[in-house]
């Protein structure tokens with residue numbers, strides 16, 4: 131028997147790998163693609179190796195030209211397989227395609243090597259049951275092939291920090307096995323173990339890095355969220371165009387719930403049945419279908435048609451006849467953003483923002499633009515906090531009873547680096563979404579306390595300042611102790627503080643909110659209910675929450691003057707609130723006539739542009755020093771009447 135046993139073992143290894151891999155759908159990630167190509171090239175190489183040995187064995191009946199051609203073909207395939215080993219390694223850190231000159235340089239090297247092999251002679255020996263080739267062509271292979279193998283090895287050192295340890299180790303073991311096998315074969319030419327060494331190397335790579343299972347979600351069987359990120363990274367990296375359907379299920383997936391699993395598996399199988407789309411499972415409950423590969427317009431048409439089919443199916447039951455509420459995000463063109471992180475942000479931000487009856491939201495350039503602005507604003511807020519660019523403006527609040535400005539609301543602004551003001555409408559929602567609102571709230575509170583103390587506001591007729599509390603702050607069990615600390619540090623009496631809460635604080639953690647409120651009230655702080663008239667069950671809330679003041683929202687106040695029914699409702703509401711012993715502030719009063727109307731209603735305080743917009747600290751101090759001392763000079767007829775009466 132001729133010496134092909136080792137190669138046959140290698141071939142069996144390669145065929146087993148091909149069998150396992152061909153059972154799985156390809157994700158289309160570069161490293162996976164090149165690994166598959168490696169496998170094909172390596173297998174071809176080992177087949178050519180065996181063929182060349184057999185050809186040598188039958189040299190008596192085969193033409194010499196043919197034998198040397200087969201031997202050379204084998205040597206070329208060896209060179210090509212070494213190139214693929216390098217391409218695989220290099221692509222795991224940076225894409226060859228992105229570096230065109232380097233890519234062509236490497237390919238030229240392969241071509242030059244192959245031409246030299248084909249042009250130089252190769253000799254072969256048949257010595258009993260041992261056959262092998264040697265001569266100049268073999269030597270050339272031994273010069274060119276190591277260039278690729280050693281470059282691959284060096285890549286794992288040069289770019290080591292960009293590869294995870296796992297990947298680094300696996301690739302290094304692969305290359306070292308190739309080198310050891312080549313050195314042995316070089317020293318003992320009749321021991322033909324290069325092909326076998328490569329197969330072992332590939333096997334290591336397969337089991338450590340390229341097992342298709344690593345791309346899959348264990349429960350659903352489709353691709354996982356990690357793969358989704360890799361895949362999109364590649365789509366954006368190569369500027370490919372794609373469209374996407376994201377299926378957002380209102381399902382509280384729990385790993386040990388059998389029914390949950392059944393539903394996920396069933397949905398996954400259904401969604402996986404669409405050709406041209408790849409299916410990924412996101413965040414336990416959701417799925418994403420990505421359409422690419424063919425013409426961009428075709429993607430859109432295909433996905434739009436599928437979307438209808440999917441929406442229809444999701445109206446029916448899953449698992450043991452469970453109805454699952456599902457909403458859809460549709461992205462006709464992935465180009466709305468430029469990176470996978472942005473895409474995932476777009477998904478996560480929109481996923482929880484469906485309106486009540488909305489079940490399909492199409493995301494377009496506006497969404498992409500919004501995410502860019504959102505990111506910029508997050509940076510702006512962080513920087514403003516760090517470089518102390520959060521400013522507090524104060525909007526005076528007028529007391530109808532005393533005819534003076536007895537309080538003010540503290541309102542946050544960011545002083546842009548260009549000196550211009552950024553209004554809360556722009557940054558508060560961003561801060562709320564990212565949790566930065568807690569830091570802003572604290573900063574505003576602390577600055578307000580400083581202002582109360584520094585300018586002795588009490589002496590200027592300001593009894594208290596209203597400071598807004600965000601939902602996140604209310605739900606933080608540390609709030610009361612933190613604010614206590616700040617008030618002590620700034621030596622401010624808690625009686626000079628009114629904290630504004632909104633009704634949305636009821637949603638979660640009402641117990642924490644109440645605990646915070648009780649603690650702060652025991653210190654002497656009081657509370658106002660902000661934005662009254664914008665929610666639904668407002669009156670219940672007033673009855674249950676220990677607030678002293680109710681602030682009527684601007685829209686409600688404006689409605690009072692324009693809508694006769696609203697007028698009736700507001701009158702009754704004022705009566706009820708007064709009966710509960712609470713005070714009322716009307717916000718957003720803009721004209722003298724409105725001031726009149728508000729007074730007739732029996733409301734206690736007015737806050738609005740009619741008196742003043744929110745003012746910088748300096749302007750606010752000037753304002754109250756002037757107005758509170760010479761209040762009769764305010765040119766509002768009503769106030770003069772008030773003073774006169």
Ligand code: C2E
Pocket residue numbers: 525540541542543553554555558567570571574598599600660661684717718719720737738739740744
């Ligand atoms: P808000 O708490 O309801 O504050 C009242 C808003 O109404 C202020 O807007 C004020 O300038 C505006 N306003 C007052 N009178 C009138 C009027 O006559 N006409 C009109 N058109 N508007 C009037 P601003 O300062 O832009 O603040 C907007 C919102 O941002 C605030 O609404 C509040 O929800 C939030 N905000 C501001 N500062 C803070 C803060 O420090 N913490 C938290 N959590 N939220 C804040």
Ligand code: CA
Pocket residue numbers: 539598630660
């Ligand atoms: Ca407020």
Ligand code: CA
Pocket residue numbers: 660661681683717
């Ligand atoms: Ca308000």
